[in-house]
Amino acid sequence: MTKEFQPEKISDIEVGDIVLLQWDGYEGVPKYLSNTWAEVVEVKRTRVVVKPTTIVGTQSVRFQQIAKVCKQVEKQ
Numbered sequence: 134m135t136k137e138f139q140p141e142k143i144s145d146i147e148v149g150d151i152v153l154l155q156w157d158g159y160e161g162v163p164k165y166l167s168n169t170w171a172e173v174v175e176v177k178r179t180r181v182v183v184k185p186t187t188i189v190g191t192q193s194v195r196f197q198q199i200a201k202v203c204k205q206v207e208k209q
Contacts, residue, residue, distance in 0.1 A: 136206045143196045146181055148173050153201040154194060162198045
């Protein structure tokens with residue numbers, strides 16, 4: 134079971150979460166990666182390192198460039 138939400142702060146994001154990237158015109162998310170899902174590899178103080186599903190390698194993005202977070206929730 135998954136839970137989707139818009140993050141309010143960077144601490145809402147954890148390694149292993151799936152995030153939806155959004156292009157905002159600044160460095161970080163290229164236009165061709167906008168509206169694609171990516172797995173969180175590392176969470177830093179102000180940036181998040183993600184591995185997009187459409188390219189090989191990782192991308193460092195700002196917290197503001199994440200539109201949605203999809204978390205795996207254990208069913209009880």
